[in-house]
Amino acid sequence: MKDAKIDLIICPPQVSAAYTHSDAVKLPSTVSYTGLYNMLDYAAGVVPITKVTKEDVKQTEESYPDTDLWYKIVKENNKNSEGLPIGIQVVGIPSEENVLRVIREIEAGRKEMFP
Template sequence: MQRAVAETRSRLECLGHTLIPFNPLQVAEAFSLFIGAVTVDGCRYLLNKFDADLECDGYASIMNMNRVPFILRRIIAFLTAPFYPRIAHVIRAMPRDTSELRCIYERIEIYRHKFVRAMVSSNIDALLCPVQVVPAVGHVYPMHLFATTSYCGIFNLLDFAAGTVCVSKVTEEDERMLADYPEDDLWV
């Protein structure tokens, strides 16, 4: 992904565009807000939609996690926090009631304003970033790569228009570089 972004940056600069570094604000907070907004009712609505549809391979584990009673989810988050803080953060992001949900919506509005102000103050018109942390994967893999939704989820949270353009293909060198990539994080 880094290579594709670097190549695209170079192409845009050759066309006369000015590109500057921009780090999205509080990404962990944004992802937490995204999860809270998607699971507004403890994920009951989504579960009902999935239960009424054909069963998809690979979706059972994440759907079963959302069937765990709310209090048990919070206990799991507490117990996993010292070892896997990002997983615990996501589990805690699900609102337990409408009061918590209203707070999430308020925080989303605040986050949107901060993000837009940061872009405006940096004179940024558009963002160049990968859609995911991985190239396109087969249909059964996304539910096993939950963390990758943070890349596109932030644009849903911000209510920004976003589009994708294929700029490169995975090369054999890209595949070789994966051999050095750590695989010990349950988050991915």
């Protein structure tokens, strides 16, 4: 990131809304969104920006594939996900100040959009 002069990365923290506790252990690959930055000792934080809507649940039910076990677990968990938070992850080089500043700015903007 330093060589490329990239200060921060904004990316998803997870592939979907939260899973049930028992299903989370069946989907270990989903931690790759956050685990990579932890292993690299980068500063990172997750901030909610919206929530799962009834329309999100309906769209997933109608269009999300169920071609393998992984997809089936995600699709099944999504049935009860309305209202759960959807977040974004902010990642930076090992310096929390920039990450926290951007998260604070995102939270302030979100409050304007979703009072």
